[in-house]
Amino acid sequence: MTTEDPPSKTKLDPFGTTLIEDYDRLYQEFGIQPFKPLLPEMPDPSAAMRRGVIFGHRDFERVLSAMKNHEEFAVMSGIKPTGEFHLGTLQTAREVIYFQQHGGTAFYCIADVEAYEDNGIPFERSQKYAVGNVADLLALGFNLKKGYIYRQSKEERVKDLALTFGRGLTLATMKAIYGERHMGLYLSALIQAGDILMPQLKDFGGPKPTVVPVGIDQDPHLRLTRDVAFKFRSKYKFIPPSSTYHKLIKALDGSPKMSKRSPMSYFTLEETPSAIAKKISNAFTGGRPTAEEQRRLGANPDICPIYDLYLFHFFESDADVVKLYNEECKCGKILCGEDKQRLKKIVTEFVKEHQRKRRQYIDKAREILEVE
Numbered sequence: 005m006t007t008e009d010p011p012s013k014t015k016l017d018p019f020g021t022t023l024i025e026d027y028d029r030l031y032q033e034f035g036i037q038p039f040k041p042l043l044p045e046m047p048d049p050s051a052a053m054r055r056g057v058i059f060g061h062r063d064f065e066r067v068l069s070a071m072k073n074h075e076e077f078a079v080m081s082g083i084k085p086t087g088e089f090h091l092g093t094l095q096t097a098r099e100v101i102y103f104q105q106h107g108g109t110a111f112y113c114i115a116d117v118e119a120y121e122d123n124g125i126p127f128e129r130s131q132k133y134a135v136g137n138v139a140d141l142l143a144l145g146f147n148l149k150k151g152y153i154y155r156q157s158k159e160e161r162v163k164d165l166a167l168t169f170g171r172g173l174t175l176a177t178m179k180a181i182y183g184e185r186h187m188g189l190y191l192s193a194l195i196q197a198g199d200i201l202m203p204q205l206k207d208f209g210g211p212k213p214t215v216v217p218v219g220i221d222q223d224p225h226l227r228l229t230r231d232v233a234f235k236f237r238s239k240y241k242f243i244p245p246s247s248t249y250h251k252l253i254k255a256l257d258g259s260p261k262m263s264k265r266s267p268m269s270y271f272t273l274e275e276t277p278s279a280i281a282k283k284i285s286n287a288f289t290g291g292r293p294t295a296e297e298q299r300r301l302g303a304n305p306d307i308c309p310i311y312d313l314y315l316f317h318f319f320e321s322d323a324d325v326v327k328l329y330n331e332e333c334k335c336g337k338i339l340c341g342e343d344k345q346r347l348k349k350i351v352t353e354f355v356k357e358h359q360r361k362r363r364q365y366i367d368k369a370r371e372i373l374e375v376e
């Protein structure tokens with residue numbers, strides 16, 4: 005950034021609105037490191053890594069080193085059980101499973117305390133969503149033999165850590181990271197610090213590199229937890245957690261982030277294929293006003309949520325993504341209607357198969373979460 009650059013409007017707020025004008029500026033303004041230079045060293049990079057969906061990290065080198073040397077490491081992330089799995093939570097789940105499949109012990113938290121403090125959802129209601137969320141995770145391939153799934157409100161180790169961490173933090177620190185918030189949100193941030201550092205307790209084999217794959221809006225939690233790990237290093241020997249950051253998939257209405265307040269801006273994996281197809285049909289695109297103009301001038305995939313759906317989730321091959329971007333969309337070879345038709349077919353097949361698998365894991369999910 006130079007002195008001539010206009011002030012950034014970028015705002016990362018896990019409890020509110022996240023605004024990102026330019027991902028490149030996150031490197032200078034927030035001290036996030038670009039992921040791309042590490043790509044050649046990754047033993048088997050995921051599609052999200054190869055395609056730049058995962059664009060940044062903090063201290064990921066130490067996890068990379070553990071992966072390359074077949075040493076112990078953990079991966080930790082989770083979900084706020086406020087609804088069914090959507091494309092954002094799908095992204096995080098896939099990243100957790102990727103690191104698990106590449107040697108990490110996986111920890112997946114059902115953040116029901118945060119669902120209460122941030123969204124006012126009582127535990128009895130969030131546990132219903134939690135069962136579905138865990139069934140989704142298992143259907144996607146989470147391996148219980150190398151993983152631990154738990155509810156924040158029931159995990160005493162996490163609560164004990166949060167209580168301990170409270171002594172090391174002042175209100176000024178919490179305000180500097182999260183802004184002026186009610187105490188419940190500060191409390192849930194402390195609990196999240198407990199979640200992220202729990203894999204390093206003796207019960208789980210002691211200190212180890214830990215990667216937290218999250219959307220960029222969650223970075224404030226990482227900053228807080230790294231600070232906590234430093235403050236309590238003499239007591240617990242914590243290794244500061246590492247993180248990877250993925251971009252936020254555009255909403256179907258073209259806005260930068262999907263919102264539960266606007267049901268047409270996203271779909272969940274539990275909706276019927278026909279409801280999802282309807283949302284895709286109505287989605288915003290980067291197309292031109294007329295077919296003639298689009299054929300002549302091409303369209304704009306950079307502002308298009310349909311392109312994002314292919315890029316983030318629904319094209320298996322990188323070559324197909326490049327072809328859509330350069331040869332089909334930008335050159336006007338394909339019209340948005342045709343492109344949506346193709347996507348609907350792929351999404352319908354995926355959702356049908358996912359829902360079939362998910363049904364088989366509901367009882368297991370109830371058992372894990374101890375829900376009647």
Ligand code: SF4
Pocket residue numbers: 289290291303304305308309310311332333334338339340341343344
């Ligand atoms: S052709 Fe496809 S990717 Fe391009 S703007 Fe239209 S819908 Fe989006």
